Amino acid sequence: MRRVRYRSYGGPEVLQVEETDVPEPGPDQVRLRTEVIGANFIDSKFRQGLGRRYGRPLPAALTGDVVGTVDAVGFGGDPRPLGRRVAALTEDAFADYVLADARWLATVPDGLDDGSATMLPLAAPVALGVLRAGRFAAGETVLVHAAAGGIGHVAVQLARLLQAGRVIALAGSPEKRDFARAHGADIAIDHSQDDWPDQVRAAAPAGVDVVLDSVGGEVTAQSLGLLGPYGRLVAYGVAAGQPADVPVQTLYALRSVTGFSLLAWRAARPKEVVSAVEELTDHFQSGRLRTSVHTRLSLTEAAEVHRIFDERAQLGRVLVVP
Numbered sequence: 001m002r003r004v005r006y007r008s009y010g011g012p013e014v015l016q017v018e019e020t021d022v023p024e025p026g027p028d029q030v031r032l033r034t035e036v037i038g039a040n041f042i043d044s045k046f047r048q049g050l051g052r053r054y055g056r057p058l059p060a061a062l063t064g065d066v067v068g069t070v071d072a073v074g075f076g077g078d079p080r081p082l083g084r085r086v087a088a089l090t091e092d093a094f095a096d097y098v099l100a101d102a103r104w105l106a107t108v109p110d111g112l113d114d115g116s117a118t119m120l121p122l123a124a125p126v127a128l129g130v131l132r133a134g135r136f137a138a139g140e141t142v143l144v145h146a147a148a149g150g151i152g153h154v155a156v157q158l159a160r161l162l163q164a165g166r167v168i169a170l171a172g173s174p175e176k177r178d179f180a181r182a183h184g185a186d187i188a189i190d191h192s193q194d195d196w197p198d199q200v201r202a203a204a205p206a207g208v209d210v211v212l213d214s215v216g217g218e219v220t221a222q223s224l225g226l227l228g229p230y231g232r233l234v235a236y237g238v239a240a241g242q243p244a245d246v247p248v249q250t251l252y253a254l255r256s257v258t259g260f261s262l263l264a265w266r267a268a269r270p271k272e273v274v275s276a277v278e279e280l281t282d283h284f285q286s287g288r289l290r291t292s293v294h295t296r297l298s299l300t301e302a303a304e305v306h307r308i309f310d311e312r313a314q315l316g317r318v319l320v321v322p
Contacts, residue, residue, distance in 0.1 A: 007059040015306060017300055034067075035085075116284040213235045233257045295319070298322070
């Protein structure tokens with residue numbers, strides 16, 4: 001079978017397709033015959049060298065949200081998933097066959113489109129999880145960074161679905177801002193402009209209630225300054241690098257910061273995560289949530305997938321098919 005690896009850090013060209021044996025599932029694992037893969041932006045950062053900091057030694061694989069059919073289970077495992085179409089987050093996703101943790105399979109309902117199915121393991125639960133971590137309540141103002149991305153465009157929709165008073169989207173191009181508005185944002189602001197914080201203040205004079213920060217870097221400190229009394233910032237990504245130090249005095253204005261990761265949520269409250277995935281599946285199946293697919297590329301075009309990420313060109317989800 002084919003899989004994608006990189007053996008040095010660098011540009012998209014370091015991604016290589018290689019031949020290997022079909023993997024065998026171990027205890028508590030299943031094997032999926034891959035149908036479609038939802039690519040994850042963070043892997044482009046790992047590929048550029050961030051993987052050193054996060055304990056991803058070379059040679060390295062690409063993560064992703066795989067939709068496929070279960071064709072094998074590990075020794076002693078539950079045989080009921082065999083033949084079932086499921087979605088799973090995997091550490092080695094760009095391959096014809098992948099191994100997945102049997103505990104976290106998301107059943108894909110009949111008729112659900114590929115793009116939405118790939119959202120069930122990671123992107124949609126993260127979007128919902130960060131809103132919950134931020135203790136979001138109906139009527140509040142939400143600021144969504146990277147609002148045209150795979151997670152961001154679902155977070156915008158969820159905030160609207162959960163009756164946000166105002167949804168402010170940050171995006172870097174006119175096309176992305178139009179895209180964010182089309183998915184439910186009330187206001188879309190160009191984050192590449194130096195005065196973007198002032199534009200947010202003008203849109204929310206009383207301050208923002210919840211910030212969903214997937215960017216990090218200096219953006220985190222700037223976003224903290226936009227919170228109103230009892231405002232909350234949820235940090236869940238480092239697209240622009242590690243956040244700058246936050247002076248504790250910034251928090252004295254009744255502001256708070258928390259972090260979020262799906263793996264931490266799974267470990268702390270597994271039943272809650274299972275329930276959230278079921279809730280999100282229903283939203284997608286009913287049409288209350290929708291996934292926009294930017295493009296579909298083949299497994300042999302993995303480098304092109306990462307060029308799209310490096311250029312910040314994607315609107316929604318980038319899919320890969322074997």
